[in-house]
Amino acid sequence: xxALSGLSVSFDTAQALRDVSLQVPQGTRLGIVGESGSGKSxxxxxMMGMVPEAARVSGRIxxxxxxxxxASERLWRRHRARRVAxxxxxxxxxxxxxxxxxxxxxxxxxxxxxxxxxxxxxRALELFDEVGIPDPPARLRQYPHEISGGQRQRVLIAxxxxxxxxxxxxxxxxxxxxxxxxxxxxxxxxxLAERRQMALVFISHDLAAVARATERIAVMYGGExxxxxxxAAVLENPRHPYTRGLLGARPGIxxxxxxxxxxxxxxxxxxxxxSVPPLSQLPAGCRFAGRCxxxxxxxxxxxxxxxxxxxxxxxxxxxxxxxx
Amino acid sequence: xxRHLTPNLVLGALLVAFVxxxxxxxxxxxxxxxxxxxxxxxxxxxxDIHWLGTDQLGRDIVSQLMVAARNSMTVALIAVLAGGSIxxxxxxxxxxxxxxxxxxxxxxxxxxxxxxALLFAIMLSAVFGxxxxxxxxxxxxxxxxxxxxxxxxxxxxxxxxxxxxxxxxAGHGKLAISRDHILPNVAAPVIxxxxxxxxxxxxxxxxxxxxxxxxxxxxxxxxxxxxxAQTLMFMAPQLAIYPxxxxxxxxxxxxxxxxxxxxxxxxxLTRSRQA
Numbered sequence: 001x002x003a004l005s006g007l008s009v010s011f012d013t014a015q016a017l018r019d020v021s022l023q024v025p026q027g028t029r030l031g032i033v034g035e036s037g038s039g040k041s042x043x044x045x046x047m048m049g050m051v052p053e054a055a056r057v058s059g060r061i062x063x064x065x066x067x068x069x070x071a072s073e074r075l076w077r078r079h080r081a082r083r084v085a086x087x088x089x090x091x092x093x094x095x096x097x098x099x100x101x102x103x104x105x106x107x108x109x110x111x112x113x114x115x116x117x118x119x120x121x122x123r124a125l126e127l128f129d130e131v132g133i134p135d136p137p138a139r140l141r142q143y144p145h146e147i148s149g150g151q152r153q154r155v156l157i158a159x160x161x162x163x164x165x166x167x168x169x170x171x172x173x174x175x176x177x178x179x180x181x182x183x184x185x186x187x188x189x190x191x192l193a194e195r196r197q198m199a200l201v202f203i204s205h206d207l208a209a210v211a212r213a214t215e216r217i218a219v220m221y222g223g224e225x226x227x228x229x230x231x232a233a234v235l236e237n238p239r240h241p242y243t244r245g246l247l248g249a250r251p252g253i254x255x256x257x258x259x260x261x262x263x264x265x266x267x268x269x270x271x272x273x274x275s276v277p278p279l280s281q282l283p284a285g286c287r288f289a290g291r292c293x294x295x296x297x298x299x300x301x302x303x304x305x306x307x308x309x310x311x312x313x314x315x316x317x318x319x320x321x322x323x324x
Numbered sequence: 325x326x327r328h329l330t331p332n333l334v335l336g337a338l339l340v341a342f343v344x345x346x347x348x349x350x351x352x353x354x355x356x357x358x359x360x361x362x363x364x365x366x367x368x369x370x371x372d373i374h375w376l377g378t379d380q381l382g383r384d385i386v387s388q389l390m391v392a393a394r395n396s397m398t399v400a401l402i403a404v405l406a407g408g409s410i411x412x413x414x415x416x417x418x419x420x421x422x423x424x425x426x427x428x429x430x431x432x433x434x435x436x437x438x439x440x441a442l443l444f445a446i447m448l449s450a451v452f453g454x455x456x457x458x459x460x461x462x463x464x465x466x467x468x469x470x471x472x473x474x475x476x477x478x479x480x481x482x483x484x485x486x487x488x489x490x491x492x493x494a495g496h497g498k499l500a501i502s503r504d505h506i507l508p509n510v511a512a513p514v515i516x517x518x519x520x521x522x523x524x525x526x527x528x529x530x531x532x533x534x535x536x537x538x539x540x541x542x543x544x545x546x547x548x549x550x551x552x553a554q555t556l557m558f559m560a561p562q563l564a565i566y567p568x569x570x571x572x573x574x575x576x577x578x579x580x581x582x583x584x585x586x587x588x589x590x591x592x593l594t595r596s597r598q599a
Contacts (some may be wrong), residue, residue, distance in 0.1 A: 048493055053422070073498075080496035088493075093486035098508040108494045159494060246408065 001026045001199060002047060002084070002167050007059035009042055009051055009223075014279035016042040016055070017223045021306070022166060029193055029200040031210035031231060033246070034220030037276050040203045043220070044171045047201065048086050049076030064166075081108045085160035089172035091152035093143035101155050102140030107163045127158040132188060150151075150181035157188065167199040168192075174209055177202070182206075186213050207250060211235055219243045223279060223288030225306070231311020240315040242288045245272040286318065294319060333584035337508075339577025343570070347397045349388035353504075358387035359542040367560050379563055380556060388544040389570055394576065395539050396546060399456060400525035403463035408518055410464075411471025415504060418472065419479035420498040429472060436469035441528050442535075449537045459538040463525045474517045478510040511588040516582055520548050523578035530571050 002024040009017040017039045024030050034040045038123045045051050046061060048070060061069045063079055088094040095104060102124055109120035121140070128136035131154040132316040144152060153173060160168055170189060174182035190213050193200040202213045210217055211231055218228040219242065227240035248270045283289040289300035299318055307320040355375065362382035370377045378384040418429040445462035452458060482488060483506065491501050531548030532538040541548070546567040553563035 050489065077497060079495075081438060081491055086490075086493040088490055090486050094490045096487040096491075096505050096509070107491075107496070111500070112495055156490065159490065162494070199416070223330050257396050 001064055002063040002201075003060075004043075004046070005060045005062070007043075007057070007061060009039075009048060009055050009057050011052075011055055013308040015223055015282070016279060017046065019059070020223075020225055022218060022228070024201055027197045027199055028165065029190065029202065029214040031214035031217040032203045032220060033205060033207060033210050034218060035281065038220040039223035040205075040220050041281075042172055042223075044086065044169045044201065044203050047167070047169055048080060048084055049073070050086075051240070064095065067289060069292050072165060081112055081163040081165065082162075083165055084167045084169065085163070085165035086169040086171065087153070087156045087160050087173050088140050090176050091149050091156055092144075092176065092196065094156055095152055097144055098141075100140065101142055101144065101147070105140075105159050105162055108159070123162070124158070125253060127161060129159045129163070130192070131155075132184075133158070148181075149177050150185065153177060153181075153185055156186070157185075157192070161192065161196075163196065164196070167201065169201045169203070171180050171203045172205070173202075174204065174206065182209065183212075187195075189213060197246050207235065207247070218247065219246065222276070222282045224243050224287050224316065226317075227313070228306075229309070229311065229315075233311050233313060239309060239313075239320060240288075240317050241319075242272075243315075244267065245270075245291075245293070246271075286316070330584055330587065332580045332587075336577050336580030336582075336584055339573045340581050343393055343574045343577060344397065345552050346390050346397025347393040350387075351396045351497075354384075354387040354390050356384035356387045358383065358391045358544055360384070376566055377562065380545050380552070380560070384561070385566055387438060388549060389546070389566060392539075392544040392546045392549060393568065393570065393574070395528050396545060397458065399463065399529045399538070400522050403460050403525050403529075404518055404521050406460075407464035407467025408514070408521070408584065411468040411473075412475045412507075412510075412514055415472040415477075416479055416502045416510075419478045419483060419506065420502045427497045428478070430476065433469035433472045436466070439466065441466040442531065444509050445532050445537045454537045454540065455542055456543070458537050459532045462532065463528050467525070470521060471514065472573055474513055475510055478513045479506045482506050482509045516586045516589060519582035519585055523575045523582065526574045526578065527536055527571065 003022070005021045006016055007020045008015065014070060020043060028128060032043060033041045042051065049071060049184045051142050057069055059069060060067050063083060068076065068079070078265045095101070102121065105127060106117070106120040109115045109118065109123050115123060124140060125136045128139055132203070133139050133151060133154050138146070139155075147155070164169070168189070174185050175188065177185060186209055189202070191201060192198065200213070202210060204210050214227065214231050217231040219226045219234070219240065221242045226242045227238065234243065235247065238247055249272060272291055277290070283300045285301045285303050286299045287291070289295055292299065296318060302318070304318045304321065306314045306316045307318065308314045356572055360383065362378070365378050365382040366380055368374050368378035368382065374384050374386070376389070379385055379388070412416035414429050414433070418426040441462045444465055445458055448458045448462055449455075479502070488501060488505055491505055496504070529538055530545070530550070533545035534551045536551070536580070539545035539548055551565040553560070553567070556563055
């Protein structure tokens with residue numbers, strides 16, 4: 001239902017997204033992982049038509065077969081909440097501190113669906129119940145500061161679901177929550193997506209969370225998609241050097257502690273050398289050039305295409321190209 | 325909560341309560357008819373009947389001060405409410421739309437800042453003749469850019485908040501977001517500004533009335549009482565002192581209250597005080 005093709009978002013000094021193509025068919029769950037500054041949040045905002053006004057957008061953003069890449073705010077507003085909805089990273093900051101939770105959730109119901117206040121209230125109670133908020137009637141009257149972070153995220157999910165969107169974009173929905181609460185929120189999102197036949201785009205830097213929540217995964221680096229494919233296959237057998245580095249940099253996978261080296265001391269956690277360069281100083285060719293352990297001379301200048309791989313996946317690396 | 329009870333707040337609130345109480349009481353009761361003249365009783369000393377004495381026409385000073393307080397409060401209230409509403413609306417609009425609309429509104433506001441209220445009042449009274457309404461309109465007019473600037477500055481901060489992004493993601497338009505999310509969250513600085521502007525408005529009304537551009541006789545005004553007492557300064561200095569004290573109490577009261585409210589609502593100041 002949502003398909004991006006050749007999407008680029010650039011600012012005066014930097015390119016936040018370069019030539020991104022992705023498909024999110026009806027009812028599927030796609031994870032987007034990457035470090036801070038990899039463009040994953042900008043990708044989420046693009047799908048909502050909420051890129052900053054200073055940005056130049058090219059490429060296509062297809063929603064239900066309509067290209068919305070150059071669409072006005074007015075046109076986008078018709079799709080927000082009803083077709084695509086979004087939840088945000090900081091549940092603490094994403095609720096108006098001066099608005100009762102009930103009013104926040106009832107607002108789109110009254111505005112978009114034209115429900116009466118009483119009908120909106122009934123629907124809001126159902127939504128609170130659906131997202132697992134205990135004692136919905138009491139919660140409707142409360143203010144954001146009166147409830148916990150996990151409960152706030154549930155309220156935001158209820159808000160996002162209020163107009164039955166076909167696609168829910170979750171931008172780091174669990175980052176600000178503690179591990180146990182995060183797990184419950186992930187379970188809730190997966191459950192909701194399955195029950196409602198709703199597509200889910202799950203943006204996170206937490207590979208474990210994405211592995212749990214999604215069917216397909218797109219690994220982003222420097223505003224591009226490095227590798228994309230079925231979640232299990234990509235995580236078990238990463239093909240792009242960046243994905244390999246990312247997976248290698250996880251502490252204690254499966255509960256294991258770092259292995260002991262030959263000298264008996266614990267090995268340091270493997271890391272990817274260097275740090276993500278600022279978006280304005282990315283190499284023109286492969287974005288990973290300069291940090292890549294298997295870099296070739298032409299990598300910094302020549303942009304690798306997204307080479308298709310067996311198993312309905314692809315990766316953008318010269319090593320995988322026909323000529324390599 | 326007690327750490328907010330600064331001397332500023334207490335003194336400001338007491339002075340404001342005194343002046344507002346005086347004005348409110350005059351609606352239902354004054355010791356005498358404020359306009360009743362009695363040439364035989366002129367320049368009367370303070371007594372059981374006339375608590376602060378009588379003026380050059382034998383009018384009761386307490387009654388005049390009370391009605392003048394009411395006039396002054398009315399002018400300041402209408403002027404600040406009217407100018408504030410227009411200014412807040414323009415500030416919200418500038419912040420919501422951005423771009424050339426914001427530039428236009430803010431540059432026009434800059435021009436408004438350069439325009440003294442007195443000059444505007446003189447211009448208005450030249451056209452329409454002097455009246456209390458001239459004072460109201462002139463003071464309201466100078467309040468518009470003040471509130472537009474304060475509101476736009478505070479609103480620009482709120483627009484970057486996640487809950488505004490969440491509201492946009494929920495499909496709400498800029499005007500609806502301004503009404504439901506921006507306005508309630510800029511209320512604190514706007515109310516603080518309104519309190520301070522109230523003090524300025526009282527002073528401006530007194531100045532305009534002093535020049536004869538505000539309240540017209542027989543409607544009393546602190547400013548006009550001052551100007552009438554001016555020629556009698558050496559004969560009856562109390563006629564100038566009483567309205568002068570009233571102006572001071574009102575302006576000081578609202579200024580202190582405004583400062584105290586600013587201290588309470590400004591988180592930067594709150595933090596530095598706790599440290």
